[in-house]
Amino acid sequence: MSLSPVLARIDADITAATDRLLDLLRIPSISTDPAYKDACQTAADWLVADLQSIGFDASKRPTPGHPMVVAHYDGPGPHVVFYGHYDVQPVDPIDLWDRDPFDPAIEDTAKGKVIRGRGSSDDKGQLMTFIEACRAWQAEHGTLPCKITIFFEGEEESGSPSLIPFMKENAEELTGDVALICDTGLFGESTPAIVTMLRGLLGEEITITGPSKDLHSGMYGGPAMNPIRVLAEMISRLHDDQGRVTVPDFYDGVPELPDDIARQWRDLGFDAGDFLGEVGLSTPAGEVDRTALEMIWSRPTCEVNGIWGGYTGKGFKTVLPSKAHAKISFRLVGQQDPHKIRENLRAYLTAMLPPDCQIEFSGHGASPASQMEIDHPAFEQARHALSDEWPNAAAYVGCGGSIPIAGYFKTYLGMDAMLIGFGKDDDQIHSPNEKYDLSSFHKGTRSWARILDALSKDA
């Protein structure tokens, strides 16, 4: 089966494809708000019908929350599992939108045409790139080049409560050779990226108790230990003067970056000055001997996400508080073991406690990093296919945040996942005036056509 006519079909069909996306965007499938429960059903029904229309065995599958959509096409070649989500974020603050978020439209902007509306980029526009690629293959060749399972979730923006149980219950049906996830972005304006490193996340809330009740700092200041001081001392000791985390054995399992990946990252031309300049900074903090890009993508970090204690209102109250609190989180990489790090952290901080003080811990999350096995031939096939479509060669990149679905595919279904997406930094996902570039939609669709072609050659 030849790729060229498929690409030509995509080009010819772009207006109709865009109209289909606009249809889907009109459905207000906000998963976190019970008022939109029916809309989530409607969006799932819309997807089932659309997938059936191009030959998929598609069905809406109930969960305790919003339904999943699962669709199968028994083509030749390798079995790929494509993941996206049809639910969207709430639209507040609504008055900052320049149009009704669920009355989407194509708009001309200084940077080209965009599809404006809630979910245009996250994630309806992205998931439709894959469906449109399949549609073009079907239209041109009457079949698809691979065996494909499509798996759409409706609860991604509200914590995915049904996801793991559903994956476990339907493991056989959802398992293929490799997973494709379309919920990420390009690097910059025109460099396609395959995310192969996702940092893990470990959260810990800490409470230090000193005196048994709030005291008057005039009466007790001095001889009574102040828990805010204890907490500040602990936080100040979590990093050394080289910016490294001091928790014992923290760097166990942190790999050095392979040379070829390091080379790809250098070639990306990431500008730390621009990156920090956007947020009013100029000097990279953190590990003194690491680049900003390494620190975000491939190095573990420790951050304090919140701190509170004593009087925090207007004016002054000379209280010596009983308790002080902090929320601390760690981004993890490589083989770092979140459970071991939690244990080590707790022992480390407990050993710092001065007499009479108590420390309590409350754990939040403990997900290890995901590092994809890029030895799997699908990775290089996809990278070359993407490089053929875009002006710049595709790169394997990291992701500072945590995208749990990639880890779940590995953990529960034993599959590596390729995170490939066409969003841009200025898409304003989760914010007012969300948009998706028409070029992202068009070239994204062409990219999937190419990737399916490349993967099918492996068979």
Place this chain on the structure above:
Amino acid sequence: MSLSPVLARIDADITAATDRLLDLLRIPSISTDPAYKDACQTAADWLVADLQSIGFDASKRPTPGHPMVVAHYDGPGPHVVFYGHYDVQPVDPIDLWDRDPFDPAIEDTAKGKVIRGRGSSDDKGQLMTFIEACRAWQAEHGTLPCKITIFFEGEEESGSPSLIPFMKENAEELTGDVALICDTGLFGESTPAIVTMLRGLLGEEITITGPSKDLHSGMYGGPAMNPIRVLAEMISRLHDDQGRVTVPDFYDGVPELPDDIARQWRDLGFDAGDFLGEVGLSTPAGEVDRTALEMIWSRPTCEVNGIWGGYTGKGFKTVLPSKAHAKISFRLVGQQDPHKIRENLRAYLTAMLPPDCQIEFSGHGASPASQMEIDHPAFEQARHALSDEWPNAAAYVGCGGSIPIAGYFKTYLGMDAMLIGFGKDDDQIHSPNEKYDLSSFHKGTRSWARILDALSKDA
């Protein structure tokens, strides 16, 4: 004029004296709540009438807030100025009171009879001890042994906004040889105390700004400086490992305790274990080479009264905040200069700032310590007079908190002040079920009779 019949008169009149106090306690003169504005006027009127009834030239004096009461008696001997306040704290939470706070009564308790009601100890019961002593002198001798000015404030519990202007405008009228302030307590159960050292107070609110907006800790954690970490580091560096404050020149003007005062304090039998044990602690923190009593009464301290930044709600939010804040206060002693310390603190913290971060300061209060000139003969006269009344000898003590009025008498009127009061630690001032021991009221009245006698002998 003989003292003995005055004391006998006080003893004989105790029931009527208590009834008068109960009358005053029935007036709900809560100064901070505008709903009780009229009650404050009523309390002032009550006092003016009572003082006139015992021969004072008394008047209610308007201010922009609640009125002052000023009364003069042109007796022989030294001119003493007595200060108290007729306003009281709010009564919330009202449901924790065992009786109507403004329906006072004498109650029997395991530790003896108490006068229960809002203001019984703070400060209506205390100021009435002085009036009752004057009444007994008048009743017995038809005159008072000293020249006396009485000065009652009605805004002490709401920040004394009118106090300094009133003192300045009426300086000549309010200035005598020595001030007497009855708003403090006994040391323990039965040791009378003259407070001669009051710590000063310097407050500073600090805001650290890192990035220009709140960031995602996955996206920016590492290369972007976290202001909570900067703040924690600063706080951790405000004390050295000996518990001393590290702000440059902080200890300039901090005197060593005179030997005779140190001896008196040792004789008080202060038990640091008991003191800390009350609040769930056992090990004195602070300066390693100082006793707990020194740290509270005669050493300067630095405390963090509040800290906040980032996400402080339930659960986790992986934010890297733009700002972090702390409220820090210093208790000052001796000749420490609050303005110089503020300058030094600001320079010291500013020098700790990492690149890209900003620091803002907002000052709150800057009152120096008050140290009374106990060479003034009135101090030893009063100390002996108190020692004659109580089972234990009177002591010169410090006060960890700040009682601004004593400093104001010195600053604006050039008078030393003797802070003598008969409250007890369990009086629950500012709290539900406030009480004043009937023995405090009775022996307090006798104490003032003795002090007036002793001071008059000097003439």
